[in-house]
Amino acid sequence: MADQFTNAPPPIITLTTDFGPSSRYVAAMKGVILSMNPQVRLVDLTHAIPPQDVRAGAIALAETVPFFPPDSIHLAVVDPGVGSGRRIIYARIGGQQFVAPDNGLLSRLAEREQPTKIVSVEDPRFWRATVSTTFHGRDVMAPVVARLSLGLVPDALGPPLEQLTKLAWPEVQRVANHIDGEVIEVDSFGNLITNVTRDMLADVPADESVTVTCDEHQTHGVFATYSDQPPMTLVAVIGSGDKLELAIVEENASKMLGVKAGAPVRVSW
Amino acid sequence: MADQFTNAPPPIITLTTDFGPSSRYVAAMKGVILSMNPQVRLVDLTHAIPPQDVRAGAIALAETVPFFPPDSIHLAVVDPGVGSGRRIIYARIGGQQFVAPDNGLLSRLAEREQPTKIVSVEDPRFWRATVSTTFHGRDVMAPVVARLSLGLVPDALGPPLEQLTKLAWPEVQRVANHIDGEVIEVDSFGNLITNVTRDMLADVPADESVTVTCDEHQTHGVFATYSDQPPMTLVAVIGSGDKLELAIVEENASKMLGVKAGAPVRVSW
């Protein structure tokens, strides 16, 4: 590759919001960041989080962040409590860095791996000179991630915290010959992603003696891939996030079945 | 930060269109630009402008461009008159650069700050060799912004102009103890952004003696932030663009109330 890049690559800042695809609010945050660090690399993680759906944001982060290089900086804004007393936090989790409202958005990541640092973002010297009451993503978090990308030490942002806010996540129950979980996410194909992981199914038979039920819908067997079955078939597979998911081959399962996040799922054998 | 970047950072080109999120037409413009200047930094400002809605494009530009670094180049294509006699213009406004059809798209920016230069884009030497009649964004404007990013002097593009095309914007009327404005934009959360600015409300009482009416809907008080009120409440706040906006806490006000841009808004006290 090109010789001029023998030094460190540009730092990565990803953006996760509920602002909707192609929102000008995202562009405003990018403008703020680029005004402070024109060399940073910006990557959209997703802006399709349903409005104010902190859980969906937490899942998107937890599922996607592990694919990014170490030390990437992730700015996440799903922030129904903006302007209220909720904190903004910096956290270091799994070798990566996060700036987000402390409303549980980072709690799914923090469940998997203990944060090695949590800081309460409080020092206004690192923010925009004027801070709106309704858009801390632009006025507080964007300048903070820009400064971090320029080398600011996280401890400068404010006092350390022991804990970040946690959300209660639905737990998977295993009793005798069945596992009870639920749909935790509907992806853009309408596939129903559950909280039942590959590991939980390790000793469950993979053949058609297994029944997967979701609401009143039922399918038999857990398959390796969608295309193992004919179109329009309801099929259970272990998806790319190592979780059981339900799909209708070449169709949108969520729309066809009317199933959304929160629907109960049972695996029995 | 990295040593190799001691020189000027890459020039920024933003893109604003009504092509819809993730349109291949946007990618074609990016390809044209990158073919001419592979070093430029491309930023999507928004592509979610409703089709042919020049006013919405003008607002998005005016609200977002100020967050970008000086000298950024902004390419904007909301162009219902493409192929007709409408001009394409280069303008320098507020220390930033713009290339757009001369249909009012830059007029909201130009209201706030007088353009310091306006040029009619006429010299085909700086365009693609073949120019379609329906996609000047790709065939005229994209190559022009690429050349500007490489250092082309704007005066080379064509003859100077005195004026750019202006749109008539709804004016806010203040009479005695009320202010009459209107909804000028619905954002991606469904919040109703009005043309009543923070400044206009400077001497208006902030307490519950103020009534804000929009169509037949009414709320009392102007709050600092959405979360000051319980979910499902209609609330008036000064939003992040320093404008009065109406929101329903944790819901989509535009959908719930059936209110769109153009709806009358009255603040009375």
Add this chain to the structure above:
Amino acid sequence: MADQFTNAPPPIITLTTDFGPSSRYVAAMKGVILSMNPQVRLVDLTHAIPPQDVRAGAIALAETVPFFPPDSIHLAVVDPGVGSGRRIIYARIGGQQFVAPDNGLLSRLAEREQPTKIVSVEDPRFWRATVSTTFHGRDVMAPVVARLSLGLVPDALGPPLEQLTKLAWPEVQRVANHIDGEVIEVDSFGNLITNVTRDMLADVPADESVTVTCDEHQTHGVFATYSDQPPMTLVAVIGSGDKLELAIVEENASKMLGVKAGAPVRVSW
């Protein structure tokens, strides 16, 4: 421009998927690529391909790729057969590089210009260590394009192939004084793009003696641009891709007429 860029510009990787705008699955692919080559330039070609619509993906690629610089690398994932026996291929076509499932996604490009190289992507050394059965875009194709951008020789990826999979595309028939084609794409404005090209119309009169019929809808004349006719008029133009298209001035023709891809189109004179 800046001095530090006297060497080669960063390689370009474009991404085309049916994952929907702003999908976290796209971000996962970008994370994988950036983890391997932090210097690459990523460009979204489009993610708005309708789910599993290989034809729409093939058209988007064929229409957009020519605007990108030579040697750009294009990763395309519209992959209903993921996890089945379908191959993944590398192809060199028209001076550009492609990695995609071998399901016809590259066949429209390959119709126009003979591939100069086709390789079956088979050597798992160049993939992620763990490959899911449902997301080869992330686990196989993303690492492969990252390695290509770092200089990997395509022949290393697997054995050469003679042919790539072709889709049958609807053919245009010309008989006496009419041309029969069809709508092959609906763009984001609702314009109906047909497979009748500018070349096919070269000797057809351009005046109002020409009738263009689509389903039961009819218009006269082929115009240079949409704005030649008043709003709400059905108009036929040669669009920016050098194809006949039908549009309703300032409206969405697909929605207003209920016409989709596949609808028959006749030009008669």
